[in-house]
Structure formats: C-alpha cells, structure tokens
Amino acid sequence: MRTLIFRILIISLLLAIAADGDVHAADTLYLHLKEGRAALDNKDYEKSVTELSVFLEKPNLLADYALLWRAKAYDGLSDKEKALNSLQQIKNEFPNSPLIKSALQYEIKIETKSHSERALILIEKYLKDNPDDNVLRLTYAKMLGEHGRERDSLREFTQVYLSGGPGSIEAAKYIDTGSLTPAAILTRAKNLIGKFRYKDAENELRANISRAPEPLKQQYIENLAMALFKQKNYKEAAEYFNKTGMCYFEARCLFRAGMYDKFREKLRALDPNSDRKAAELTLIHGLYYRRSGDIDKALSVFNSLRGNQFVAEEALWHIGWTLFLTGKYSDSYKIFNTLHTKYGASKYLYWMARSLENNKEDPSALYKQLTSGDDFYAFLSYYKTGRRPTLIPQAELKAARDHDELKRLSILLELNIDDAIKTESLYIAKHAHVYPSLVMLQAAVMLNEAAMYRHSILLAGSLPYSAKTHWLLYPYGHKATVDEAARRFSINPLLILSVIREESRFQEDAYSPAGAIGLMQLMPQTAQKYSGVVEEKIDNEGDIFNARKNILIGGYYVSRLVKEMRCVPAAVASYNAGEHIVYKWLEAAHYKAVDEFIEDIPYDETEKYVKRVLKTYFQYTRESNPDGEAVNFAFDCQMM
DSSP states (O other), rough: HHHHHHHHHHHHHHHHGGGOGGGGGSHHHHHHHHHHHHHTTTTTTTHHHHHHHHHSSSOSSSSHHHHHHHHHHHHTTTTHHHHHHHHHHHHOOTTTOOHHHHHHHHHHHHHHHHHHHHHHHHHHHHHHHOOOOHHHHHHHHHHHHHHHHHHHHHHHHHHHHHTTTTTTHHHHGGGGGGOOOOOHHHHHHHHHHHOHHHHHHHHHHHGGGGGGGHHHHHHHHHHHHHHHHHTTHHHHHHHHHHTTTTHHHHHHHHHTTHHHHHHHHTTTTTTTTTTTHHHHHHHHHHHHHHTOOOOHHHHHHHTTTTTTTHHHHHHHHHHHHHHHHHOOOOHHHHHHHHHHHOOOHHHHHHHHHHHHHOOOOOOOHHHHHHTOOOOOHHHHHHHHHHHOOOOOOOOOOOOOSSSSSHHHHHHHHHHTTTHHHHHHHHHHHHTTGGGGGGHHHHHHHHHHHTTTHHHHHHHHHHHHOOHHHHHSSSSSSTHHHHHHHHHHHHHHHHHHHHHHHHTTTTOOOOTTTTTBBEEEBBHHHHHHHHHHHTTTTOSSSHHHHHHHHHHHHHHHHHHHHHHHHTTTTHHHHHHOOOOHHHHHHHHOOSSSSSHHHHHHHHSSSHHHHHHHHHHHHHHHHSOOOOSSHHHHHHHOOOOO
C-alpha cells in the first residue's frame, strides 16, 4: 500500500513539473530513475540496473546520472565491462556533464581492482587535469610502488608531502623526510602557510633553518617571520623581520606587541609620501596617540597626512572623528561635510547628522536622506528617528521550466535526490554567467526551496537587487531550529539568523582556518563548554557540524552575550573578538552612545563584522518587523 501511495505521489509531483509543458517529466519515466537510485543505495544492484536501464531506453534529461548510477550497480554485480561501458558513454555523449569528474574517478576505481596498468594511465591523465587532487595522487604513488617504479613512487609521495594538504601526513610514512633538501622543506613551509597551518610551518622552518644554504636562508627567515606573525607572536616575528630588512612588517609587529618606542624609531625610517604601507603605519601612529588621550599629537599626525596620495581620505576622517569624540561638533560637522561632498559615503552623512544633533541643531533632514538607503547607517538612522523600516513584501516567485539546466534541477528537486541536487546546483552556480538573469533568478528560487541557501544567495547576489532577490539573499533558513533556540533562550531569532548568514552563509560544513565549525562557526571549546547547558551532547568535532546542535549551542551563546553585555552590538563584537577584549574597549573609552562604540572598535575585522551582522539583521527586520521593536532591540544599550 505504501509503495502504491509513493508511486502516486511521485507521479503527481512530476505531472506538476510538466504543467509548463515539460513533456519529459509528464510520464512515469523519472520514477524509474528514482527507484533505480534507491535500489543502488540499498545495494539491490539487480533491481537498480533494471530500473535505470528502463529509464535509459527513452530520451530524457538526466541520462548522465542514470549512467553513473548504473555503472555503480554493475560494479556491485562485479560486471566490470558493463560498468566501464556506462562510464564511457558518459564521456562520449555528455562531455560537459557535471558528472565527468565523478565518472573518471569511478573508472579509475574499477580499473584499479583488476587492471592496474590501465588504471595508472587513467590516473596520469586525470592528474594532468586535476593536479591538486592529493587523495588520488596518494593512491597513484602507492600503485607505482607496487609496480616496482620506486623512483616515480617516491616522487609522487614527496609531492603530496610537500603540498601540506590532504594526504601529506600519510605520505610522510613512505619517504625519508629528513633527507629532503632545504629547498623542498621551504616549498612545504610556504604551502603550509598558504593552508593556514602556521604552527606546522614554523616547526618545519625552525628545524631546518640551520642547514639552509645562504641563498635560501633569507627566505627561511621571511617565512618564519610570517608564520609567527600569523600566530600573533609579534615580538619574535619583529626580530625575524628585522633580519630580513622588511621594515613595514617589523613596524606592524612592534606596534601590535606594544613596543611603541621601537615602533616610532622604525617608522622614522619610512617615507609615508612615497609608500602606501608607510602611510598606513603613520595613520596607525596617530590612532595610538588618540586612543592614549594625546589629542594634539594625534591631530598633528592626521593633519600631516591630509594631502597624502595614499591615505588622504582616511586621515581626514580621523581628524573629523577625533574632533567629534572630543566634543567639537561644529568642527567635526565641517570635516564630515567635506568628506561627504568629495566621496559621498553614507558614513560621513550619518556623522554629519550626529554632529548637528550633539550641537543641539536639527539633523532630521539628514536622517531622512539616510533612511532612503539600505545599509548599516540607514539602520542607525531609523533607530535615531524612531521610524520603522520599510517592509519588503514577499514577491511571488514562479520557477521557470524553459531552460534545460533548470529542467534537470527541477526534476532532481522533485525526486529529492540530495547529492544529485548538490552536484547540479554547484554546476549551475559555477556557470551562472552564461545564463540570462531571469533563468538565474529562477534557479535561485529552486535552490532556496531545496534549503540550499548558500548557493541560492550566491546566485541572487549576482543579480540586480529587487524585492524578489531580497527574500533570496536573506532566507529564514533552518527555521524550526532557529525558532526553537530563540524560544528556549529568549533571543530574537533574526539575530541568530544574521550571525549564521555572516559567519557561514548557511554552509553547514563550513570550517575556518582558525578551527571554527559549522553554521555559527563555533570553536570546539565553546561548543563543549555550552553543550551541557543546551542538552546537546558533543562527543567529537563532527558533532559540531550537526545543524541542530550548532544552532542551539550558538544561539545560546549569542543570548548569553546579549544578556551579559546588555547591548547587542557589544555582544556581536564579543562573538567575534572575545568578551574580555570588548570589556577592555568599553572600560577604556567610556563611549556616550552605542554608535560611537561601533565606529571606534579597535579591530578593523571586528568593526566590519559588527556592521555586517547588524546590516543583515536590519534586512531581516524589513521582512518581519511590523512594530519596530526589532530595531530598538538592536540599539537600546546600557553603555559602560
């Protein structure tokens, strides 16, 4: 009975696809594809071959998928020749299929079992086109050894090891790493740095620097200095940069290490008028004076850069900002007005308004002008004026069926074959530039419906902004879990969504160079710390990738920060930089208002992050904020 109901449901869905004239989906043909794939998953290979062969008897849009799955089913039946024939058919008939790479990989897998010489030829051809596939290169190296080609095997193992990527640890078992040349070790260290494995790079360089010949020693020192710099070991990094004569990086390290006298000494050797990096360091010097309370010296530095070809705009901004923070609002207004006239950024217009407001003058016209936009400063202006953001009506989006690539995706979505949907959507996203805008929009709609938000956002982001794309750019992903977290931990769900969007773009398997994991980019120690509180067990790192666990733990952490900081922007800054750091910023500066705190965040990365999250939150409020309370929630703060 269940089988009958399932067949009726699938047929109904496929008939719905055909409503716009898709004759391929109008019959039961695609039901054979669905059942053939299900049988393959259940290891019922005979049934899989039967169903997929029936599917392939008639013209259809997904023959390449059927051929790949049939090849796997034949392989399961140990019918090598028929499996290879199906794979060859993909290569011959569908050279532009998104499955070409998978077909090549599976062909190699089959040949490796019984015809290793043929497999070696295939791997060599594959690696020529896909040189970064170290997993397959590792297999290739092992096979070369089995065929007595020891020198070639050693070469391939060495290449994998030097890459510093997947398989390099395994490759190390097959080579004498101690016999590698200093040049090879340097190559590995550079690759490790490129893959954010800074500590490993440091260890390699330290262990081998003594035997590096003079022509390479300088490169060893430079890369060791950079590895230390990336690990925020600024004092030691400065020592190594000094040995290389890299004055800019040495000065940056000295500044970050708090060695200001040495920083100033190094800065005197640089010319800000002929070197951009020197100009940026000079600007940082002015910021140091301003944050230390020496306003006259700060303004002197900033004024010296007003005509600088590299940082004139930034210098003028810091003059205006310093004047504003010291209560000279008439003067700051003039500077911000000059900046806005010349550069037009909403940031300058907003602080013109704030200068007027603090000077007891009427800023309403400027705030009104700002609220016509849709950025972070528009959001602030809505808050300042007590107005509600204009709601974005949910547009009626109808998926198109008149493009072959979308027909394929449409059918796969209705058949609910997850891995095929991902393969097809990645292919569409990669080739987005060749499609008309309308087709791209409809593809984004389909991916959104399939909960593939990251790809939907990617496609929608390449289109002109409109009410239609707004709902695709800001999806209410993982709604049930987000709402549960909001309800359990008394936090606005839109804030959780905003953090997810800006941390991972809804990519469940996101993994950062720093080791942050999943949708909300949780550090493993944070996930472990709060897992018990939210009653979500974390046994290993893989558990943190689980969407439900990640959202509940991350949602709790956000709610705890908001309650502790009593200020959403400060909580968001803490999520990025750490709450202890943010407390130090607040205690040191005594900001009068929350917008001053946001604008003055010392870490550029954190400042930009806070503004991005709040802008995204603002966009979400435009979908569901009938009473304006969501705006007040974001900015009603008790500043320290």
